[in-house]
Amino acid sequence: ILLFLYIGFIALQAAIDDPRRADKAGAILALVGVVNIPIIYFSVKWWNTLHQGASVSLTKAPSMAAMMLWGMLLCALACWMYSIAVALMRVRVIMLERERHTDWVRALLAGRE
Structure with a gap:
């Protein structure tokens, strides 16, 4: 389900020429896709024959070695x-690209030179 939501989001963004309209439509699709989050989370419990049980839980002790747990948490x-x-850098680039004709972007670029 998540794969199809992701492909649909990319296709929707590419199908609309106006970037602002495409962003609004993509935001609506992303909000609809939020319904998938509980499905992903609870799928481990609902379909336990397909998935391994949770190795880390808030209510139980972890079922893995402490060294592996610390390595997993660090990673x-x-x-x-x-x-x-990376997301913040990408948002910054998108904002600068869209607002490149404004005075504040010109002043920012002039300050770098």
Whole structure:
């Protein structure tokens, strides 16, 4: 389901020529896609024959070795930090591209030179 939502989002963004309208339509589709989050989360419990049980839980002790748990948590934290940094850099580039004809972008670029 998530794959089809992602492909639909990309197709919707590409189908609309006006970037602002495309963003609004994509935002609506993304809000509709939020319904998929609980399905993904609870799929481990609902279809336990297809999925391995949860290795880490808030209510139970972890079912993995402590060294593996710390490594997994460290990598998850690093992945989150990297993803947030890349997303913020991408948003900055998109804003500068869309507003390139405004005075504040010209002043920003003139300050770099």
